[in-house]
Amino acid sequence: MSDVRLPEGLSDGDLIAVVSPASWPSGEGVEGCLSVLESWGFRPRLGTHARDQLGYLAGRDEDRLADLNDAIRDPEVRAIVTTRGGCGSSRLLHGVDVDGLAADPKPLIGYSDITALHRVWHLAGVPSLHAAATGRHADVVNRVLRGGTPPPVTRDPRQYGSGLTTGGRASGPLFGGNLEMLARSVGVLDFDLNGHVLLLEINKAAGLGNVDRALTQLLMSGALDGVVGVALGWLTGFEEFEDRGWTILEVLGERLGRLGVPVLAGLPFGHDPDPEVAPLGVPCTLDADAGVLTVSPALRMAP
Template identity: 35%
Template sequence: MSTRRSFLKLASLAPALSLPTLSADSLKPNRLKPGDTIGLFCPAAPAYSREDVQIAIESLQALGFKTRLGAHFYERYGYLAGRDADRAADLNTFFTDPDIKGVVAMHGGWGCARLLPLLDYAAIRRHPKPLIGYSDITALLLGIYAKTSLITFHGPVGSATWNAYTVGWFRRVLMDGEAVTMQNPADKGDNLTQVADRITTLTAGTARGRLLGGNLTVLSHLIGSSYLPDWKNAVLFIEDVGEDVYRMDRMLTQLKLSGILAQISGFVFGKCTKCDPGSGGYGSLTMEDIFADHITPLGKPAFTGAMIGHIKDKFTVPVGLDAEIDAGKGTIRLLESAVR
């Protein structure tokens, strides 16, 4: 998976349980079912490899779906998949076309935020459908939710690895409509203790709120715009890839200074792939230091290591749906189905 830059004190239980059910105001899309047609589009980076596209098509077909490519799918404009208006048109068309039942981004890469002023939010609200993707697609997931209250999905893009783990969560959330409890695999392999995909509890406890978040870099670049939702009592989840630790520090500082971290009820960090200090210079902080500086002092339930990010095995996380996290167990429990 190419990176974006390549293209570019324990919260008390009572207040958490007394939070209103916020998703009553959210708009749920219909669940996906075999025989449905999925629209594949390129909202940012071009489709460089036709083989990757074919693999994505065959993967969706193996789930029982039909597929259709956006009208401008193979266009090019520098590092973008065609002009902004054309990429936005593909997404607008997929939402209004009655034959299209869900929309999956082929891949990320910088460019999604450029589409936000060009989307027909009234039409999207009239024709609610699942929109699925991650990384730079965060701009669309958050922007559309903020403007329409439509629940969107931080999940696999077309070019993702459609393995049993990823497909399992996709199917349970989007097709079966389960109110799942997401929990990391606990396989030790032949090690004496679990090494891979560990959960680290920063502050124990449970918290409830709307799941909001995505890619940290993209989210931080939307601050100050009208394309971010209300963060009051939200459960913030974030991930990133290929970022130096000082950049992660800078972006979390921005979330703090903008007041977002003060408003949330809980925090989940997924994976920051290729974000180790490495040989980045004398005296680099680590991600553990950054969490200790910015997240632990909040005194809110928080954990790291969730299967969210630029990784092969990933959850499908509904953006805007009520959930409860247990930071001691490292779980995310949906409080209701994300689809109708």
């Protein structure tokens, strides 16, 4: 990871690019996103190919990449919002204009499949937001984009899996996202998380075997060497799921236990339309004893 380059916080009237680097969004999703950004006082601009459809992708790889790089290279664009995840972000990884991003830092907002692109931002030293621009926590996205401090994220002891919480505290830059996308980035992008707190959200569609494979790949590749803590999101959908006597709790307990670091589970991050906002690439403190994850601002307060 490069030295962190905090972008300047946005102000009313700033331009936000809205792009679809993965799967294509619904019409209602696009309109809702544009409406929310306008209501915040920003000027949203929809990418040329954001509504394209090619199978499950939002158009051809070269067109999705062009929209993303156009947003990176345009000095008027101050943030980039993705319309949805799905599948397809990984196809773009080696084509992203990293030099342009480093020269003109601007945050990326998205989650799920967008985790692959968050890794590119992280390697460039530019913070990004594991978040949705619409939904219950949209006001927090607005606050963070303007340079505000995100509210602390608190463990919900009622959530399935929250009992995986251990004790202890850890501090370091926060990075992570969707488990499968993190594992599939190994060997494609540099993956050194030494000194980091790892954020994990896990999709029920993966099944226990794939969760095991993904965690094992990250562990055996050395990608998690030096991780100082784990912030674990919801395990929605796994509550009644069992595979030959094992649940997700056994898999995570055994795999993550090998790290020997504090784990804070039951956090409201997940494969859900309304995840809490998690700035990535900036300092955080994970307090497993208190059940709280505190993350620093991802942008500088606008003058």
